[in-house]
Amino acid sequence: MITIPYLTALTTYFSYGLLFAFGQFRDFFRKIFDWWRVNNLQGYAPICLGLEDFYTRRLYLRIQDCFGRPIASAPDAWFDVVERYSNDYNKTLKRTKNKSRCLNLGSYNYLGFAASDEYCTPRVIKSLKRFSPSTCSARVDGGTTTLHTELEESVANFVRKPSAIVLGMGYVTNSAILPVLIGKGGLIISDSLNHNSIVNGARGSGATVRVFQHNTPLHLEKVLREQIAEGQPRTHRPWKKIIVIVEGIYSMEGELCKLPEIVAICKKYKAYVYLDEAHSIGAVGKSGRGVCELLGVDTADVDIMMGTFTKSFGSCGGYIAGSKELIQYLKYSCPAHLYATSISPPAAQQIISAIKVILGEDGTSRGAEKLAQIRENSNFFRSELQKMGFEVLGDNDSPVMPIMLYNPAKIPAFSRGCLMQKVAVVTVAFPATPLLLARARICISAAHTKEDLVKALEVISEVGDLVGIKYFPAEPAKLEQQKMIKMD
Amino acid sequence: MYVRAVPPTDLNRNTEWFTYPGVWTTYILIVFFSWLVVLSVFNCSPGMAWTIVHLSHFLVTYHCFHWKKGTPFADDQGIYNRLTWWEQIDNGKQLTRNRKFLTVVPVVLYLIASHTTDYQHPMLFLNTVAVFVLVVAKFPHMHKVRLFGINADL
DSSP, X not given: OEEEEHHHHHHHHHHHHHHHHHHHHHHHHHHHHHHHSOOSOTTOOOSSOTXXXXXXXXXXXXXXXXXXXXXXXXXXXXXXXXXXXXXXXXSSOEEEEEEEEEEEOSXXXXXXXXXXXXXXXXXXXXXXXXXXXXXXXXXTTTOOOHHHHHHHHHHHHHHTSSEEEEESOHHHHHHHHHHHHOOTTOEEEEETTOOHHHHHHHHHHOSEEEEEOTTOHHHHHHHHHHHHHHOSTTTOOOOSOEEEEEESBOTTTOOBOOHHHHHHHHHHHTOEEEEEOTTTTTTSSTTSOOHHHHHTOOTTTOSEEEEESSSSSSSOOEEEEEOHHHHHHXXXXXXXXXXXXXXXXXXXHHHHHHHHHHHTTTSSSHHHHHHHHHHHHHHHHHHHHHHHTOOBOSOTTOSEEEEEOOSTTHXXXXXXXXXXXXXXXXXXXXXXXXXXXXXXXEEOOTTOOHXXXXXXXXXXXXXXXXHTOOOSOOOOOHHHHHHHHHHO | OEEEXXXXXXXXXXXXGGGSTTHHHHHHHHHHHHHHHHHHHHOOOHHHHHHHHHHHHHHHHIIIXXXXXXXXXXXXXXXXXXXXXXXXXXXXXXXXHHHHHHHHHHHHHHHHHHHHTTTOTTHHHHHHHHHHHHHHHTSGGGTTOOGGGTTOOO
């Protein structure tokens, strides 16, 4: 639950209103100028209809230097950020040859596999020499190597499901699988804060889409009852299939899903559960098996488990795990499996090796150490930030922590302030988040040491004071009180 | 001091910001402050200032709510391209609290403006035309209606 100070809400609306009004003025004058200038595109239709690109041109481009920063090294705990400058108020940005070494608080590098790893990298290089960087073919033609079958078995074993299918890209896993699973006459009930890939897949499937209030099982039950009673729109026939889509960890909130209650409700009303574990697989749970293990839900109750390898495994691609019949059906009909190029062999080898390290099958206990490290790091960081007075979202044990900024002017201020002090953070604004609730999202990694986190806390505290985002009263430190008594 | 912000179930990013707490207060405060600004800049009587605020409020809200169609970003692939902001709000449901509030505001402004100008001509005529157009545009029966093809799609 997000608590906003009332005055901040008023000032945020006012700032956005001002930015919007300025944007409209500039557009109006731009229209007048363009009417005067000779137009050599007679007869061509405009690329953008109406005010489709208004937000991009008038709001996003003003602070463009805070987004899309190019990096010049592997996204480990410390990395090189390329410096950029602009001569026309951020409309175009030019890269310089200078790099600055910054602390990385933005990459989804939960277990530290993003940089060179002592177990994974030699094996990846060996498979690169043996199999070449790309299979140059779809899975059904010539793109299935021994690595691919080993990977699917290993993923199914890791997630504790009978079988799995692996696709080359995480976003495509959602947007190409949902249209295959459900079509017209079906119902998709998705959480209101689901990722864009799920929204795209749901829209592309042709099924009716309904949304329930974020992480509220009671509202899900209400929507389910209403929809089952009404049936399909206009004909009122019963639905062919109902799928409820939730995510393990929501990437913008850092919250865990209330999985036990949701699974209980879906069992009661006989709806299928689709769990998207993009951020939680490998990062939470005692042995890294995701949110089912953490919350004690039996994996046989979740019908379709989806995840990506980009976050905790340091690779690319996505998987779907389910029953043998489901995966067999997907292999016959999913276009991403039949026509898209299969996952690159070195990437597949990286995933296999990463899973071995996490489970401890490489002979060392590095996997367990990494999992313990990330849990300790996230809990320490979150509690320290909350003590300083920031508004931090997310549950305990979740490595994603958004710090609320709210005002649109604080977004570039916070981002640039932190970059000047060599800490790279990711700030997110509208339309990825609701209009009022702009935030800076911090992703903790197992590769961060305690000194890194302490330095990050100092920098964030200083910049936070300057920008004014400590919305809650800070807890006074006990040491300071003792010092004051001593001075008296 | 603090308010809770519950994420709404509206998928349309263009209109869901209107369901958060503090919007109504901000709207009323902006109107009030613009009255103060008009009074200080033009050095006219309070009644004239209210008339100017009412008429400019009419122009701004008519343009933003009932003329401009679509959304200011391309993420939603143009599914709202034929709908004005008023038709998009609350997912097209009529007679919700937000819609009732937005219908009452121009009427209240009209009453204040005509009272403070003592119902003189020509201000009364202009104010009446403005409030008539605004209130008729917000009727539930006018949902997706384009009179005489004005502002219809290509």
